[in-house]
Amino acid sequence: MKHTFTRRGFIRSAAAGSAALTWLSAQKAPMVYAAEADKPAVLGGTPAHAGGWPGWPIWREAWEPAVLEVLRSGRWFRGAGEHVEEFEQAYARLLGAKRCLATASGTTSLMVALHVMGVDAGDEVITSPFTFIATYNAILNMKALPVLADTDPATLTMDPASIESRITERTRAIMPVHIYGLPCDMDPINAIARKHKLAVVEDACQAWLAEYKGRKCGVLGDLGCFSFQNSKHLPAGEGGAVTGNSDDLLDRCQAYHNCGRAYGGFKGSTPYFTRGGNYRMQQFQAVILMQQFDKLVKETEHRGENGDYLSAQLKQIPGIEPVRLPENSYPVWHLYPFRYDARQFNGLTRDQFVRAMGAEGIPCGGGYHEQYFDGLLDEAIASRGFQRLFSAERLKAYRDSFQELKGNRQVCATTVGMFQSVLLAERADMDRIVEAARKIQVHSAAIKKSMG
Numbered sequence: 001m002k003h004t005f006t007r008r009g010f011i012r013s014a015a016a017g018s019a020a021l022t023w024l025s026a027q028k029a030p031m032v033y034a035a036e037a038d039k040p041a042v043l044g045g046t047p048a049h050a051g052g053w054p055g056w057p058i059w060r061e062a063w064e065p066a067v068l069e070v071l072r073s074g075r076w077f078r079g080a081g082e083h084v085e086e087f088e089q090a091y092a093r094l095l096g097a098k099r100c101l102a103t104a105s106g107t108t109s110l111m112v113a114l115h116v117m118g119v120d121a122g123d124e125v126i127t128s129p130f131t132f133i134a135t136y137n138a139i140l141n142m143k144a145l146p147v148l149a150d151t152d153p154a155t156l157t158m159d160p161a162s163i164e165s166r167i168t169e170r171t172r173a174i175m176p177v178h179i180y181g182l183p184c185d186m187d188p189i190n191a192i193a194r195k196h197k198l199a200v201v202e203d204a205c206q207a208w209l210a211e212y213k214g215r216k217c218g219v220l221g222d223l224g225c226f227s228f229q230n231s232k233h234l235p236a237g238e239g240g241a242v243t244g245n246s247d248d249l250l251d252r253c254q255a256y257h258n259c260g261r262a263y264g265g266f267k268g269s270t271p272y273f274t275r276g277g278n279y280r281m282q283q284f285q286a287v288i289l290m291q292q293f294d295k296l297v298k299e300t301e302h303r304g305e306n307g308d309y310l311s312a313q314l315k316q317i318p319g320i321e322p323v324r325l326p327e328n329s330y331p332v333w334h335l336y337p338f339r340y341d342a343r344q345f346n347g348l349t350r351d352q353f354v355r356a357m358g359a360e361g362i363p364c365g366g367g368y369h370e371q372y373f374d375g376l377l378d379e380a381i382a383s384r385g386f387q388r389l390f391s392a393e394r395l396k397a398y399r400d401s402f403q404e405l406k407g408n409r410q411v412c413a414t415t416v417g418m419f420q421s422v423l424l425a426e427r428a429d430m431d432r433i434v435e436a437a438r439k440i441q442v443h444s445a446a447i448k449k450s451m452g
């Protein structure tokens with residue numbers, strides 16, 4: 001390394017970043033020297049990282065025969081072949097779930113689960129605002145209202161203390177989201193659901209193999225939902241799954257996802273005794289997924305080790321706050337997020353910090369924004385259907401309630417995240433991330449000035 005004996009090296013080996021920074025501000029001469037040697041890339045210095053982060057998705061030639069075999073068989077849809085079922089059994093085993101139903105996508109898995117849990121037009125579902133927009137959409141597609149609980153700034157997940165005040169006589173389900181692969185605190189959520197007789201559908205679309213108190217996300221509520229879209233840790237271009245431990249619920253999911261055809265114990269006296277759609281997974285998706293179980297397990301461990309390491313290092317930098325996790329839980333880091341406090345960086349805004357990190361060769365971005373102000377919920381509540389289903393007072397109160405999401409507002413304004421594949425790099429690369437953040441902090445006043 002070019003700069004091994006610079007202030008950067010000193011800070012790296014110092015026990016605490018804050019102590020190092022205090023020391024630096026008290027020592028004028030080394031500071032001047034350090035500023036030259038360690039100039040941030042955004043001010044013309046050398047980037048902390050040379051680039052070349054792992055790409056995504058990763059595929060192997062060894063998978064080709066299985067995909068080709070499906071192609072040549074002509075048995076491409078699940079009704080004509082065994083691979084989707086094989087995948088379902090294997091994925092259920094991996095999670096410790098009794099059953100799994102493969103679907104076309106994460107969105108369709110959420111819709112299937114909501115239908116089976118009895119969510120109907122005019123119902124309300126309490127969910128997390130800090131999520132990918134598909135969570136909102138899945139609920140809206142059921143013609144139900146996504147009622148937004150607040151986000152706990154420390155955990156980035158649904159604040160259980162904000163749920164009960166949002167329950168109305170229309171509330172049918174709670175949908176916690178294990179966002180970024182961070183397990184929600186499920187014990188209090190399940191306790192509230194039991195008390196009010198509500199269903200719990202986990203949006204585990206970013207949480208393959210995440211654990212909470214010894215059990216996997218996706219089997220902690222009534223039903224769990226996963227996505228296998230291209231960016232995901234277990235990708236197949238598109239795809240999804242519903243998981244659970246109840247044969248009755250999973251039989252109903254099977255029927256609903258397959259045009260309402262009878263399945264297992266869920267049957268009637270006529271072929272089409274119940275409603276349904278076509279939310280089926282294809283055989284191609286299933287064989288691609290089947291190739292990746294060992295890879296998923298190994299990569300999850302690798303991301304876990306790097307995530308823990310980053311948290312331990314980054315928390316030493318004043319103004320960088322890694323997430324707090326529920327006790328005895330294991331996140332899988334679909335993004336590696338932290339909260340950023342501009343006050344500790346001479347007022348350098350979150351977006352300026354992100355730009356400066358980008359210049360250092362560290363790809364990162366802000367988290368989700370306040371999507372409830374984007375217009376989709378306004379469009380829904382202005383629609384004929386929603387106006388028929390809900391009173392004008394309810395829709396007004398619903399719209400007003402977005403202003404109460406103080407925790408979420410803070411989270412949206414201050415979160416910084418790095419995509420999961422960054423955590424697949426080596427330990428030395430994690431050190432470059434920490435180094436970049438420290439460098440930016442030391443020079444934050446100058447960076448702020450240069451960015452205006």
Ligand SMILES: Cc1ncc(COP(=O)(O)O)c(C=O)c1O
Nearest residue numbers: 105106107132134135205227229
């Ligand atoms: C939290 C969350 N929920 C739902 C979905 C929807 O999954 P899909 O894109 O497979 O429909 C996603 C996908 O990104 C997600 O991240």
